[in-house]
Each structure stands twice: as C-alpha cells, then as structure tokens.
Amino acid sequence: MTDKIKIVGFTGSLRRHSFNEAALRAAQLLLPENAELNIISLADLPFFNEDVEAEGMPAAVAKFREQLAAADAVLISTPEYNYSIPPALKNALDWASRGDNPPLYGKPAAIMSVSAGMLGGARVQYHLRQVCVSLNLFPLNQPEVFIAAAHTKFDASGNLVDEQAKKLIAKLLAALVAKVAR
Ligand SMILES: Cc1cc2nc3c(=O)[nH]c(=O)nc-3n(C[C@H](O)[C@H](O)[C@H](O)COP(=O)(O)O)c2cc1C
Numbered sequence: 001m002t003d004k005i006k007i008v009g010f011t012g013s014l015r016r017h018s019f020n021e022a023a024l025r026a027a028q029l030l031l032p033e034n035a036e037l038n039i040i041s042l043a044d045l046p047f048f049n050e051d052v053e054a055e056g057m058p059a060a061v062a063k064f065r066e067q068l069a070a071a072d073a074v075l076i077s078t079p080e081y082n083y084s085i086p087p088a089l090k091n092a093l094d095w096a097s098r099g100d101n102p103p104l105y106g107k108p109a110a111i112m113s114v115s116a117g118m119l120g121g122a123r124v125q126y127h128l129r130q131v132c133v134s135l136n137l138f139p140l141n142q143p144e145v146f147i148a149a150a151h152t153k154f155d156a157s158g159n160l161v162d163e164q165a166k167k168l169i170a171k172l173l174a175a176l177v178a179k180v181a182r
Contacts (some may be wrong), residue, residue, distance in 0.1 A: 005035040005180050008071035010079035012089025014043050017158065019114040019150040020077040023169070025042075026160035027112075028076060030170040033178045037075065040067050048094045061095050068103035072180045074137065075173070077112045080124035084133065091162040097135050104137045112145035112169065114153075120146025122175055140179065143171050 009019040009027065021039070026170070028037045044060040052058060057065065078089050096104050111128055113121025126145070132139050145168045147153055153162040160166055 006014050006071045007031075007035055007037045007072065007073045007075050007176065008067055009037050009039045009075040009077065009100045010042055010089075010092065011076070012042070012081075012086035012092075014041075014088050018079075019116075019147075019154055019158075020038055020079055022154050022158040023112060023114050023160060023165075024075065025158070026166065027169050027173060030166060033171050034181075035173070038067070038071070040064070042088045042123045044091045045088070045092055045095060048091050053098060054102060057095075057099070059134065064092065064098060065099075065103045068107075069101070071107070073176050074104065074107055074109040075112075075176065076109060076128065077114060078121065078124055078128065079123040080113060080115050080117070080119075083123040083126055084127045089128075091179045093135060096105075099121050102135065106136055107138065108176060108179040109137050110145075110172050111139050112147065113158050114147040114150045114173060118148050120148035122146055138173050138179075140172065143168055143175070145169060145172050 009024045013020045024039045113125050115121040129139055147165050155161050
C-alpha cells in the first residue's frame with residue numbers, strides 16, 4: 001500500500017470556536033482518499049525574537065518546524081485582521097522562514113479564508129501570497145476559497161453546512177493533492 005500524501009493544516013486564529021479551525025476540520029472530511037490532513041495549533045509559539053532564536057529554537061518552535069518538515073503540502077485557513085494577516089500566522093511563518101533548511105521551502109500550499117465580513121478574507125489572501133514569495137512556498141492560484149458571512153455557513157457545533165463552500169474546499173484539496181502527485 002502506498003503512503004498517503006501528508007498535508008499539515010493550521011490557522012491564524014487562536015480562538016476557541018474559530019470558524020477557520022472549523023473549516024480545517026471540514027477539510028478533513030473532504031480530502032481525496034490518498035491524502036491525510038494533520039491540523040496543528042500555533043498557540044504555543046512564542047513571539048519571534050532574534051535574541052531567542054540565537055539561543056536555539058524554543059521547543060514549541062522546533063516541534064512546529066518538524067511538523068511542517070514532515071508534510072508534503074500545507075493548508076492554511078485564516079481570518080483577515082484589519083485587512084491583513086493575523087499576528088499568530090505571520091509569527092509562525094516568520095519562525096518557519098528561519099534557520100537551516102526552512103521547512104516550507106519549495107512546498108505546495110493551499111490557502112482559504114473564512115471571515116465574518118462579506119469579502120470572505122480576500123485582502124488577507126493577497127498579503128499572504130506576497131509572504132509566500134519570500135518563503136518560496138507555492139500557493140495554488142485556483143480555486144480561490146473565500147468563505148464570507150461565516151456565521152451563516154456553519155452550524156452551532158462548528159460543522160460547515162454550506163454546500164458551495166464544501167465543493168470549493170474539496171476542489172482546492174484535489175488540486176493540492178494533484179500538485180504533490182506531479
Ligand atoms: C482584530 C480583528 C480584526 C478584524 N478585521 C477584519 C477584516 O479586516 N476583515 C474581515 O472580513 N473581518 C475582520 N475581522 C472579523 C473576523 O472575520 C471574524 O472575527 C472571524 O470570525 C475571525 O475568524 P475565526 O472565527 O477563525 O477566529 C476582524 C476580527 C478581529 C478580531
């Protein structure tokens with residue numbers, strides 16, 4: 001039996017009832033059969049500081065980098081904060097960009113955003129795509145997955161109930177897995 005394609009997923013939201021984390025859980029149910037999605041938390045990562053880095057990667061950072069290194073591809077689901085990238089996500093990407101063998105270098109990535117607003121996080125995605133250039137992380141261009149008005153797309157238990165959003169996420173994951181397979 002061949003090994004499954006390993007995707008690591010994380011969100012820029014640290015919120016307990018995050019819609020973006022709920023979208024990652026929905027993605028676990030929409031994956032192609034030959035892939036698996038490991039959702040990891042960014043909550044334990046300290047704020048990036050070059051002085052701390054010089055003393056050695058903190059344990060939480062080392063673990064995070066190992067989890068990224070073990071993956072074939074990345075799935076990021078993020079809210080938009082003030083038209084841009086939430087600090088927890090930018091901080092995590094900054095840690096990932098450093099040191100020998102940056103673990104995201106050259107990997108394929110899929111981006112989605114879930115927002116309370118009507119644009120679904122369109123602005124954060126373009127800022128995030130700019131940061132990907134610096135990390136040499138390769139985000140898929142399409143399909144673009146913007147889930148707007150989040151409170152209308154998930155039920156009270158955090159299940160994604162919007163069929164259009166489910167279809168788009170499934171399409172995004174299929175494209176990501178096809179990219180890895182190529
Ligand atoms: C500091 C802050 C800034 C925000 N700025 C935006 C914004 O620029 N655009 C937007 O669509 N939503 C914005 N929101 C609302 C988020 O879309 C909403 O809180 C969303 O539920 C966050 O995602 P989560 O449920 O995964 O935590 C902001 C929320 C916070 C806390």
